[in-house]
Amino acid sequence: MSKSLVFGHQNPDTDAIVAAKAFAYFQTQKGYDVEAVALGEPNMETTYVLNHFDEPAPRVVKTVSNEVDHVMLVDHNEAQQSVSDLDKVQVNFVVDHHRIANFTTDSPLYYRAEPVGCTSTILTEMFNEEKMEIPAKLAGLMLSAIISDTLLLQSPTTTDADREAVRMLAEIADIDVQSYGIAMLKAGTNLAAKSDKELIDGDAKSFDMAGHSVRIGQINTVDLADVLDRQAGLEKEMQAEMAADGYDLFITLATNVLNSDSELIVAGEPKAAVEKAFNTKLDNNRASLPGVVSRKKQVVPPLTAAFEA
Amino acid sequence: MSKSLVFGHQNPDTDAIVAAKAFAYFQTQKGYDVEAVALGEPNMETTYVLNHFDEPAPRVVKTVSNEVDHVMLVDHNEAQQSVSDLDKVQVNFVVDHHRIANFTTDSPLYYRAEPVGCTSTILTEMFNEEKMEIPAKLAGLMLSAIISDTLLLQSPTTTDADREAVRMLAEIADIDVQSYGIAMLKAGTNLAAKSDKELIDGDAKSFDMAGHSVRIGQINTVDLADVLDRQAGLEKEMQAEMAADGYDLFITLATNVLNSDSELIVAGEPKAAVEKAFNTKLDNNRASLPGVVSRKKQVVPPLTAAFEA
Numbered sequence: 001m002s003k004s005l006v007f008g009h010q011n012p013d014t015d016a017i018v019a020a021k022a023f024a025y026f027q028t029q030k031g032y033d034v035e036a037v038a039l040g041e042p043n044m045e046t047t048y049v050l051n052h053f054d055e056p057a058p059r060v061v062k063t064v065s066n067e068v069d070h071v072m073l074v075d076h077n078e079a080q081q082s083v084s085d086l087d088k089v090q091v092n093f094v095v096d097h098h099r100i101a102n103f104t105t106d107s108p109l110y111y112r113a114e115p116v117g118c119t120s121t122i123l124t125e126m127f128n129e130e131k132m133e134i135p136a137k138l139a140g141l142m143l144s145a146i147i148s149d150t151l152l153l154q155s156p157t158t159t160d161a162d163r164e165a166v167r168m169l170a171e172i173a174d175i176d177v178q179s180y181g182i183a184m185l186k187a188g189t190n191l192a193a194k195s196d197k198e199l200i201d202g203d204a205k206s207f208d209m210a211g212h213s214v215r216i217g218q219i220n221t222v223d224l225a226d227v228l229d230r231q232a233g234l235e236k237e238m239q240a241e242m243a244a245d246g247y248d249l250f251i252t253l254a255t256n257v258l259n260s261d262s263e264l265i266v267a268g269e270p271k272a273a274v275e276k277a278f279n280t281k282l283d284n285n286r287a288s289l290p291g292v293v294s295r296k297k298q299v300v301p302p303l304t305a306a307f308e309a
Numbered sequence: 310m311s312k313s314l315v316f317g318h319q320n321p322d323t324d325a326i327v328a329a330k331a332f333a334y335f336q337t338q339k340g341y342d343v344e345a346v347a348l349g350e351p352n353m354e355t356t357y358v359l360n361h362f363d364e365p366a367p368r369v370v371k372t373v374s375n376e377v378d379h380v381m382l383v384d385h386n387e388a389q390q391s392v393s394d395l396d397k398v399q400v401n402f403v404v405d406h407h408r409i410a411n412f413t414t415d416s417p418l419y420y421r422a423e424p425v426g427c428t429s430t431i432l433t434e435m436f437n438e439e440k441m442e443i444p445a446k447l448a449g450l451m452l453s454a455i456i457s458d459t460l461l462l463q464s465p466t467t468t469d470a471d472r473e474a475v476r477m478l479a480e481i482a483d484i485d486v487q488s489y490g491i492a493m494l495k496a497g498t499n500l501a502a503k504s505d506k507e508l509i510d511g512d513a514k515s516f517d518m519a520g521h522s523v524r525i526g527q528i529n530t531v532d533l534a535d536v537l538d539r540q541a542g543l544e545k546e547m548q549a550e551m552a553a554d555g556y557d558l559f560i561t562l563a564t565n566v567l568n569s570d571s572e573l574i575v576a577g578e579p580k581a582a583v584e585k586a587f588n589t590k591l592d593n594n595r596a597s598l599p600g601v602v603s604r605k606k607q608v609v610p611p612l613t614a615a616f617e618a
Contacts, residue, residue, distance in 0.1 A: 092424075099417055104410040106610045108424035111409060115401075115417035129438045301415050 003033040004092065005061070005068050007083065008119075009076035010039045011203055014046045014148040014188075017058060018141045019074040019119040023095055026123065027072070029132055034072065037061045039083055043202060045188025049144040052184075053137050065089050075119040077103040080206045095122055098296060102208065117162040118149035124165040140173035147181040148188070151220075151257050157294045185257050189221050196233035200241065200252055207300060209307040212270075215247040216303075218295050220257045227254035228286075231265060235285065238267040249274070251303075255293050262292040277306035312342040313401065314370070314377050316392065317428075318385035319348045320512055323355045323457040323497075326367060327450045328383040328428035332404055335432065336381065338441055343381065346370045348392055352511060354497025358453040361493075362446050374398050384428040386412040389515045404431055407605060411517060426471040427458035433474040449482035456490040457497070460529075460566045466603045494566050498530050505542035509550070509561050516609060518616040521579075524556040525612075527604050529566045536563035537595075540574060544594065547576040558583070560612075564602050571601040586615035 006024050008016025017038055024036035038058040042050060050057055064071055065088035072093035079086055079102050093110045094103075097119050114122050120142040127134050134142070146166050150158040153166060170177050191199065204217030215238075219227050227234070238250040249268040256262070264287045266274050271282055277299075280287040292298045315333050317325025326347055333345035347367040351359060359366055373380055374397035381402035388395055388411050402419045403412075406428050423431050429451040436443050443451070455475050459467040462475060479486050500508065513526030524547075528536050536543070547559040558577040565571070573596045575583050580591055586608075589596040601607045 097417055099414045100409070100420060101413045103412075105408045106613045107408055108406055108605065109409070109422060110424060111420055111422035113418060113420035115419060296417065304415050 001032060001070070001092075003035065003068055004070055004072055005037050005064050006034055006072040006074060006093075007037050007039055007058075007061070007064075008074050009081040009205070010083075011201065011205070012038050012040050012046070013043060013203060014049055015119050015145040016075045017042055017046050018049070018145040019095065019123060020058060021055070022120060022123045022138055022142055023072060023074050023093075025135075025138060026126060026130075026132065027093070030130075035059070037064075043188065044190055044193070045148060045184060048184055048187035049141065049148075052144075052180075053140045055137065055141060074123075077101075077113075078207075079103065080208070095119055095126070097122060099300070114161070116159045117153075117155060117157040118146040118165075120145035120149075121159075121162045121165040124169060125161065128168075134169070134172055136173050139169040140175055143169040143173055143175060143177070144180075144184060147177070147184060151260070151293060152178070152181040152185065154257075154260055155293050155297075156291075157297050185220070186222060189257065191219070191221055191226050196230060197237045199227070199230070200234055200237050200250075204252075205295075206247070207304075209304050212248045212273075212307060213246060214303070214307075215241070215245075215250045216253065216295055216299060217251070218253045218255060220255050222256065222258055224254055224256050224261070224263055228263060231284075231286070234265060235267055238265075242268050251299070253289075253292070253295060253299060257293070260291060260293045262289045263287070264289060273303065273306045276309070277302040310341060310379070310401075312344065312377055313379055313381055314346050314373050315343055315381040315383060315402075316346045316348055316367075316370070316373075317383050318390040318514070319392075320510065320514070321347050321349050321355070322352060322512060323358055324428050324454040325384045326351055326355050327358070327454040328404065328432060329367060330364070331429060331432045331447060331451050332381060332383050332402075334444075334447060335435060335439075335441065336402070339439075344368070346373075352497065353499055353502070354457060354493060357493055357496035358450065358457075361453075361489075362449045364446065364450060383432075386410075386422075387516075388412065389517070404428055404435070406431060408609070423470070425468045426462075426464060426466040427455040427474075429454040429458075430468075430471045430474040433478060434470065437477075443478070443481055445482050448478040449484055452478040452482055452484060452486070453489075453493060456486070456493060460569070460602060461487070461490040461494065463566075463569055464602050464606075465600075466606045494529070495531060498566065500528070500530055500535050505539060506546045508536070508539070509543055509546050509559075513561075514604075515556070516613075518613050521557045521582075521616060522555060523612070523616075524550070524554075524559045525562065525604055525608060526560070527562040527564060529564050531565065531567055533563055533565050533570070533572055537572060540593075540595070543574060544576055547574075551577050560608070562598075562601070562604060562608060566602070569600060569602045571598045572596070573598060582612065582615045585618070586611040 020036040024034045027034045063085045065085045070090040207214045252265045329345040333343045336343045372394045374394045379399040516523045561574045563572045
């Protein structure tokens with residue numbers, strides 16, 4: 001088979017970058033010609049991780065059909081979260097831990113999804129199934145991705161498989177999970193260094209919910225006040241993006257990664273769907289969601305259900 | 310988790326029935342409460358297989374949401390090939406070897422697809438990965454499904470993984486693959502016993518192609534003349550089903566399983582898409598397709614491409 005590119009979603013987080021590198025390594029060992037690339041620059045947390053393990057950032061691409069005929073996706077499958085010319089190439093492999101939606105192929109493919117906390121956990125299992133050794137540096141990167149996606153195994157998305165992968169990867173990489181994990185999460189939440197636009201863009205993804213275009217971003221912090229003090233500026237940027245990109249509803253979820261509480265900031269309509277989804281009332285376009293840390297598990301499903309009701 | 314049902318596609322073939330039984334066994338061993346059911350009665354080939362291994366046919370269901378909240382799919386994922394009330398339940402597990410289309414979930418799930426010849430091949434790998442033993446009777450059933458889907462490893466969908474699974478399952482079941490396989494395939498092609506309507510219905514599946522509703526059936530035979538002599542009657546039944554169920558195009562593929570040649574019989578429009586897909590001209594609504602035996606790999610992809618061009 002000719003060369004493939006492997007990549008994670010737009011606005012890459014640590015798992016999107018690392019899972020692409022890990023799957024590229026895995027597939028290269030299996031004899032495929034694969035290059036890990038990214039659909040954006042690494043964020044602050046990922047930059048900390050790459051620096052820590054002395055690993056280069058992947059090449060950033062805007063399109064892929066100018067280079068290859070087929071691609072491999074990690075950490076996503078929905079077309080609107082992927083590369084802009086995805087419809088011009090064949091998807092041969094997917095490794096993911098999200099719902100399946102807005103994804104279609106003409107031919108059979110390899111698809112591996114599990115409802116676990118992180119793509120790198122599934123990849124750890126795949127290395128084990130193949131009895132393929134994980135190099136120490138790659139183990140450190142994969143460990144970082146799981147810490148990132150599961151917020152140090154505190155997120156409700158965390159499963160026994162994630163805990164087992166962390167145990168195994170930490171041993172291979174010889175890393176103290178708690179101290180490294182807190183340093184890494186703090187490095188990722190240096191909000192003062194970011195503009196309002198960077199904050200709402202950082203991790204945002206688009207979803208189609210019953211015909212409505214819904215944009216949902218998440219800002220991780222160690223102090224919610226750091227985000228909420230900037231509400232006016234954030235709302236202004238959300239409104240500007242809605243006008244520019246045609247979103248109906250824009251939700252920014254501010255999450256305290258240390259105590260697992262979130263606050264919603266909502267722009268656009270229908271706000272009633274948000275209130276219904278979370279059984280709450282918005283006050284000043286805001287609502288508190290104690291115990292909510294996972295967009296995928298605690299925000300998208302109830303909101304989708306509220307739209308479809 | 311409460312009880313789940315596991316089932317293959319409508320118009321079940323041997324893999325649809327057997328993969329449900331195999332995955333139900335696998336998941337039961339893992340501690341789930343699972344029952345294998347079917348969306349239709351076993352065909353002649355499957356009946357031969359079940360009798361040979363003294364295995365009961367699965368219970369046939371028309372709906373599932375009256376019994377369970379969540380289901381597991383094998384050997385299919387497209388909603389129009391599944392149970393009629395699929396939208397009323399949650400899909401938690403899929404094991405399949407087809408393209409992914411018209412499939413969407415609200416939540417993350419376990420999804421395992423590989424571009425191999427048979428779902429039972431993937432299940433064999435899953436048993437191996439879990440180091441779970443396959444009972445001899447189940448191995449015989451799974452072996453039969455692979456022989457059925459790959460036409461005794463002759464279909465172009467056949468991969469090294471299918472050959473390796475057949476080798477392993479035949480050893481566990483203590484079966485001579487060639488002699489058993491030919492007897493089984495012949496048992497499945499006793500066409501004289503079937504009406505014209507039964508022939509076009511037997512294995513037919515629906516596909517959405519660029520907004521057109523396309524029905525594609527396949528009739529396996531050991532002598533093409535047995536099918537072609539009945540063309541007039543078959544076309545009449547195809548026209549009747551198109552009128553009743555709103556299909557735009559109905560294609561029946563008659564395949565000689567012993568020498569791997571097929572003949573198309575086409576009803577409805579656009580016939581030009583069929584001619585373009587296979588670079589042929591229809592004569593008396595028919596065309597010869599030498600070397601074509603796989604609907605999934607040799608019919609659906611070029612036809613989809615012709616519709617989308």
